[in-house]
Each structure stands twice: as structure tokens, then as C-alpha cells.
Amino acid sequence: MPDSRLELDIEGMTCSACQSFVEKALREQPGVSQASVNLMLNRATVRFDPALITPQQLRQAVEDTGYGATLPSPRRSAREEDEDRDARLSREYQHLRRKALPTVALGLMLMAAMPFFGHDQPLWIWTQFLLATAVLLWAGTPFFRRAASALRHGNADMNVLVALGSASAWLISTASALTPLWFHRHGMMSQIYFEAVVFIIGLVLFGKMLEARAKRQTSSALLQLATLQPRLATVQREGRQIEIPTAELRLGDLLIVRPGDRLAADGIVASGSSAVDESMLTGESLPVEKSPGSRVFGGTANGHGALVVAVDRLGAESALEQIIRVLRDAQTAKAPVQALADRVSAIFVPAVVAIAILTALAWSFFGSADPLRSLVIALSVLVISCPCAMGLAVPTAILAATGNAARHGILIRGGEALERLGAISVVVLDKTGTLTSGKPRVVSVDGPPGEVLRLAASLESLSEHPLARAITSEAAARQLSLSPVSSFLAQPGVGVEGIIDGTLHRIVAGQTPGTVDLLCGDSRLGSITLADTLKPGARQTVDQLRALGLRVILLSGDQPAAAHQIAAQVGITEVIAGVRPEGKLAVIAQLQREGAKVIMAGDGLNDAPALEQADVGIAMATGSDLTIEAGDVALLRGDLAGIPAAITLSRRTMRIMHQNLGWAFGYNLIGIPIAALGWLNPAWAAAAMALSSVSVVTNSLRLR
Numbered sequence: 268m269p270d271s272r273l274e275l276d277i278e279g280m281t282c283s284a285c286q287s288f289v290e291k292a293l294r295e296q297p298g299v300s301q302a303s304v305n306l307m308l309n310r311a312t313v314r315f316d317p318a319l320i321t322p323q324q325l326r327q328a329v330e331d332t333g334y335g336a337t338l339p340s341p342r343r344s345a346r347e348e349d350e351d352r353d354a355r356l357s358r359e360y361q362h363l364r365r366k367a368l369p370t371v372a373l374g375l376m377l378m379a380a381m382p383f384f385g386h387d388q389p390l391w392i393w394t395q396f397l398l399a400t401a402v403l404l405w406a407g408t409p410f411f412r413r414a415a416s417a418l419r420h421g422n423a424d425m426n427v428l429v430a431l432g433s434a435s436a437w438l439i440s441t442a443s444a445l446t447p448l449w450f451h452r453h454g455m456m457s458q459i460y461f462e463a464v465v466f467i468i469g470l471v472l473f474g475k476m477l478e479a480r481a482k483r484q485t486s487s488a489l490l491q492l493a494t495l496q497p498r499l500a501t502v503q504r505e506g507r508q509i510e511i512p513t514a515e516l517r518l519g520d521l522l523i524v525r526p527g528d529r530l531a532a533d534g535i536v537a538s539g540s541s542a543v544d545e546s547m548l549t550g551e552s553l554p555v556e557k558s559p560g561s562r563v564f565g566g567t568a569n570g571h572g573a574l575v576v577a578v579d580r581l582g583a584e585s586a587l588e589q590i591i592r593v594l595r596d597a598q599t600a601k602a603p604v605q606a607l608a609d610r611v612s613a614i615f616v617p618a619v620v621a622i623a624i625l626t627a628l629a630w631s632f633f634g635s636a637d638p639l640r641s642l643v644i645a646l647s648v649l650v651i652s653c654p655c656a657m658g659l660a661v662p663t664a665i666l667a668a669t670g671n672a673a674r675h676g677i678l679i680r681g682g683e684a685l686e687r688l689g690a691i692s693v694v695v696l697d698k699t700g701t702l703t704s705g706k707p708r709v710v711s712v713d714g715p716p717g718e719v720l721r722l723a724a725s726l727e728s729l730s731e732h733p734l735a736r737a738i739t740s741e742a743a744a745r746q747l748s749l750s751p752v753s754s755f756l757a758q759p760g761v762g763v764e765g766i767i768d769g770t771l772h773r774i775v776a777g778q779t780p781g782t783v784d785l786l787c788g789d790s791r792l793g794s795i796t797l798a799d800t801l802k803p804g805a806r807q808t809v810d811q812l813r814a815l816g817l818r819v820i821l822l823s824g825d826q827p828a829a830a831h832q833i834a835a836q837v838g839i840t841e842v843i844a845g846v847r848p849e850g851k852l853a854v855i856a857q858l859q860r861e862g863a864k865v866i867m868a869g870d871g872l873n874d875a876p877a878l879e880q881a882d883v884g885i886a887m888a889t890g891s892d893l894t895i896e897a898g899d900v901a902l903l904r905g906d907l908a909g910i911p912a913a914i915t916l917s918r919r920t921m922r923i924m925h926q927n928l929g930w931a932f933g934y935n936l937i938g939i940p941i942a943a944l945g946w947l948n949p950a951w952a953a954a955a956m957a958l959s960s961v962s963v964v965t966n967s968l969r970l971r
Contacts, residue, residue, distance in 0.1 A: 714793020
């Protein structure tokens with residue numbers, strides 16, 4: 268039985284250690300083949316065998332680790348789930364804001380007042396005690412509750428560090444306030460750190476508040492897509508127009524689309540004409556003209572005209588739902604670069620607690636510090652070490668980058684594809700549908716142009732051949748009047764013939780490839796040359812790829828002459844032509860054996876084997892044949908410029924990821940020794956800890 272896929276909303280995760288615990292618990296369940304937990308989205312994605320384990324058991328496995336889990340409702344649409352998540356993040360942000368800002372402000376006031384009151388005046392000490400205790404009970408209780416739950420389940424996460432740090436500071440300060448003389452008699456200085464208690468809680472909450480805000484910002488592309496589809500649709504049923512919820516649309520419904528409306532579903536225009544803004548789908552800013560027979564997509568915005576659309580795709584089959592699914596998967600998936608952070612996070616908190624204990628012992632026995640001072644130094648080690656930044660370093664960058672790409676019509680299928688893009692050394696391009704439009708058009712006419720085209724189009728108007736459509740389209744563009752044809756006959760491989768104005772006319776293959784001759788009886792009236800034309804900007808794209816230091820190869824199943832002609836126009840010197848789909852796969856495999864990291868860009872159909880073999884497969888998807896499943900990246904506009912754009916974005920994202928990880932690891936490598944040497948009091952340690960998370964999130968948001 269094939270794997271099923273389940274998404275769980277996870278509650279209570281606060282750091283990368285939490286993420287690792289939940290992920291490990293899910294992976295250890297029988298029947299689970301893959302589990303990935305995203306700290307930014309608070310979401311777990313699980314692939315499992317439903318014959319071995321149920322969704323309810325997976326939820327229980329998460330709850331057994333001390334975290335909450337919610338199953339998706341089968342009656343809820345993707346849009347409703349995304350809206351709920353956005354509302355949940357908004358509530359979380361507002362909740363944290365209400366607690367963080369007053370707590371930080373109180374901490375600043377206590378520190379500012381210190382020079383005026385010091386630590387000696389009893390009234391000031393007990394005022395601080397009351398304020399710190401109130402903060403601990405009001406804002407700090409969730410940390411203690413989650414820490415207790417984590418320890419009860421054998422875990423240790425950020426909540427444990429915060430609870431240990433704030434509780435230790437409060438206990439040391441309270442003991443010093445109650446029995447200062449006892450400490451003096453035993454040769455120890457009493458220590459008052461009530462302001463540190465307030466600062467630890469306040470700055471951790473402040474960091475969490477900024478993270479919640481960043482989560483909303485980085486997932487905004489997904490929410491924007493989800494909310495494009497209107498909630499209501501107007502359809503024509505039984506001769507009258509009625510308004511129904513979009514969820515109640517049926518295949519074959521006639522959808523009434525008024526000027527300015529958003530389309531509620533995919534379909535084919537049955538009547539009417541208009542220009543439709545498809546920028547949400549393709550990133551293309553110019554409206555696309557639509558007429559009877561044109562394909563339209565749910566979520567796009569109608570322009571000046573009215574349309575009647577026959578609905579032919581609903582739910583998961585619609586273009587919008589496909590894009591949302593791919594983007595959601597991309598934002599949940601991990602990049603390989605995150606593996607190191609995950610391994611470190613799994614052991615980080617226990618290691619920090621051990622370091623703090625060793626620090627206290629070292630200062631007590633070898634550092635000539637009294638036991639109370641040793642505990643304060645250990646407390647600073649605990650506070651500065653919260654591993655939030657490590658858990659945010661990679662997913663924040665992935666969310667920001669994939670959201671940015673989606674807004675420009677580039678769908679990247681996850682962190683692994685995003686990372687591989689940046690390491691590419693060779694770009695292999697298909698010809699037809701990739702470098703060229705894939706649709707032949709008339710490029711020249713030999714003979715009287717108007718008459719040759721008129722007669723040829725009259726004959727070809729009865730043919731379904733692609734070259735026939737090119738000739739009739741050119742005649743229509745020149746507004747030529749066609750003549751009636753009788754006794755029409757199409758001979759595959761030979762041509763077409765018919766009687767026009769009482770005379771037999773024929774169209775046959777010309778002497779040169781891409782040319783057809785028009786004959787009247789046995790006399791040649793002229794010829795028409797047709798060719799597949801380059802896509803706009805193809806030459807500039809090849810130049811951009813070379814500027815990025817990449818080797819560019821044209822790989823085509825077309826005849827060598829045609830392939831070399833196109834290659835010369837775009838400046839490609841390496842051409843491999845006349846290759847079948849299995850041959851394309853072999854070419855990619857040979858390049859990889861030679862050590863190259865290869866992109867294959869094709870139309871996603873006959874190029875599918877090569878797309879799968881390549882390190883990164885790029886499908887030149889278009890609205891009418893959205894083949895986003897065929898590759899790691901889909902260019903929804905079919906625009907070649909998306910290839911260098913995706914590579915550049917990947918390289919930039921990888922720089923951001925490495926900067927984030929470097930900061931997260933480096934911060935702890937530097938911060939923990941500084942705290943262990945006694946150079947930071949707990950309040951400043953809390954400030955440094957909050958700064959690490961804020962810096963990682965802010966750095967990632969540059970990708971938006």
C-alpha cells in the first residue's frame with residue numbers, strides 16, 4: 268500500500284531541541300517512512316503506511332513527548348487551514364506582545380533605578396522582590412509548565428533553560444534578601460538579581476514575539492495564494508443564475524464571471540472575451556487575452572469583459588491548489604545543510620546544563636569564588652545558551668526564499684532543491700518549448716504574399732496540422748479573406764489539396780526543411796517558410812547563465828540542422844541533437860559521472876526522464892500544461908529568465924543560511940565561554956540570547 272501523507276499542527280515548540288524531540292518521536296513509530304518538523308510553521312509532515320499506524324496514533328505519539336498536536340479536519344479546505352494558521356499566529360503575536368513589552372519595560376526601569384537605590388536599601392529590595400515574583404507568576408508560568416512537561420517525558424528544551432535560569436536567579440535573590448547576614452557570616456556576598464529575573468523572562472518573550480511576527484511574514488506568500496479563490500461563485504443552472512459557495516461547484520458548471528471578478532475555478536471559456544490578470548499564477552504582469560476556447564484558472568482576476576466558463580478542474584486538480592501544495596511542501600521540507608543543526612540541537616540542552624554545573628564547580632573549587640557567586644556565573648551560562656537561533660537559522664531562510672520565488676512565478680520544491688540549485692555547474696536546455704515557443708509561425712513568403720497566404724490558409728483551414736494552424740493564424744493576423752474549398756483531401760506525409768474557384772490547389776513539402784509549396788494545378792504559385800521561433804529573452808538568459816560561471820548545452824530530439832540553427836541564435840556552442848528521451852537521460856548521467864552538477868530544463872513531458880535524472884530538473888510549466896510534478900523547479904510563466912533567477916536566489920539563500928548557522932553556532936561558542944568566565948551577569952546574558960534569535964530572523968527576511 269502506498270504511503271499516506273499527514274500534516275499535524277504542533278503546539279508548544281519553542282526551539283530546535285523541541286523540533287528534534289517531536290521529529291524523533293514520529294520517525295520511531297512503526298509504519299512511518301518520513302517525518303519532518305518545521306519550527307517556523309509549527310507543523311509536522313509525516314508519510315506513513317495506514318495499514319500499520321493511524322493518524323490518531325501519530326497524534327498520540329506527539330502528545331506523549333509533551334507537545335500538543337492537532338489533526339487536520341477533512342471538511343476544511345486548504346484556504347481555511349491557512350487562514351486559521353494565520354489567525355493563530357496573529358493571536359500568538361498579540362499575546363506575546365502584551366506580556367513581553369511591559370516586562371522588558373519593567374526590566375529597563377529596574378536597571379535604570381539601580382544607580383539611585385543600589386542593592387542595600389530594604390524597601391527597594393522588597394519592591395523588586397514583589398515585581399519579580401509577579402512577573403514570574405504572570406509571564407513566566409508557561410515556561411515552567413512546559414519545562415515540567417518536557418522533563419516528565421525525558422526531554423530537555425529551551426523551556427528548561429529559561430525555567431532553570433529565572434528560578435535560580437529568583438531563589439538566589441530571595442535567599443539573599445531574607446538572610447543577608449547568614450551569607451556574610453559564611454564569607455559570601457549576598458546577591459540580588461531580581462532585575463535579571465524580569466529581564467530573562469521579558470527578553471525571551473520579546474524574542475518569541477519577534478519570531479511570531481516573522482512566521483506570519485515568511486508564510487505570507489502561502490496565505491496570499493490561499494485567499495485568492497473567492498468564497499462564492501455565480502453559476503448558471505436550470506436556466507437561471509444562482510450564487511453558491513465555491514466548495515459546491517461541480518464539473519461542467521457554467522461559471523458566470525463579471526468584469527473585475529476573481530475566477531472561482533479552472534475551466535474553458537464557453538463565451539465572451541476579456542483580458543485576465545494571471546500574475547498570481549505566472550508572475551506575468553500583463554493581462555492575457557481570453558476568448559472562447561481559452562483556458563482560465565481559479566484565483567485569477569478578470570478584466571473588462573464578461574465570461575462564461577465551463578468548469579473542468581476542481582479541488583486538488585486546479586492550478587492554484589497545485590501551486591499551494593508545492594509551496595506548502597517546500598516550506599515544510601528541510602535543506603541538507605540543516606542536518607548539522609538538528610544533530611547538535613538534540614544534545615544541546617543537556618550539554619549546556621552539564622557545562623553550567625561544571626562551571627559552578629570550577630569556580631567554587633578553583634576560581635576562589637564563593638558558592639553563591641559560582642551559582643550566578645552558572646546561571647549566566649544557562650541563560651545565554653537558549654538554542655532558539657539554531658532552530659530558526661535554516662527554516663526562516665527557506666520560507667522567505669520560496670515565498671519570494673513563488674511571487675515571481677518560480678515554484679521550488681523544498682529546501683533540498685533550493686540548496687542543490689546553488690551548486691550547479693552545467694545547464695542543459697531542451698530546444699522545443701524551452702528555448703523556443705514550441706509553436707511554428709510563418710517567417711517568410713515567396714511569391715505574392717497576400718495571394719499565396721490567402722489560398723494556402725483557405726486550404727489549411729480544414730486541416731488540424733500544427734503547420735496549418737500557423738498559416739491560418741498568419742492569414743488572420745493580416746485580415747485576409749478566405750475562399751471556400753471543396754473536395755478537400757489530407758494525405759499524411761504528402762500534403763493537402765482541394766478545389767478553390769474551380770481549380771485544384773495543393774500544398775506539399777518544399778525542397779528545404781520548414782518550407783511548404785503552394786501549387787495551382789501543376790504550376791508553383793509560391794512557398795511559405797515556417798519555423799519555431801525563439802522565446803523572448805532567450806539570448807539574454809544564456810548570457811546570464813554564462814555570467815554565473817555555468818556551462819550551457821543544448822540537448823534536443825530535433826534534427827541537427829534545426830538544433831544548430833537555434834543554438835547559433837542564442838550563442839550556445841555545445842549542441843547534442845537527434846536524441847530520444849532515453850538518450851537525453853544517458854547524456855545527463857554521463858555529465859554527472861564526469862563530476863558535473865546538472866540542471867535539465869525541459870517542457871516536463873518527453874523530457875521527464877532527464878528531469879528526474881538531473882541534480883535539478885526545471886519544468887517549463889505553462890498554464891495549460893502545468894507539469895510541476897515533473898521537476899524540482901517549475902517556471903509557471905515558461906520564461907527562461909526564471910532559470911538564472913532561481914540559481915541566483917539559491918546562491919543568495921545559501922549565503923544567508925550559512926550566515927545564520929555561523930551566527931547561531933558562533934554565538935554559543937563565544938557566548939558560553941564568556942559567561943563561564945564570569946564576564947556577563949544574567950541580565951546581559953538574557954539580552955545577548957534574545958539578540959541571537961532576532962539577528963537570524965532579520966537576516967532571513969532580507970530574502971523577501
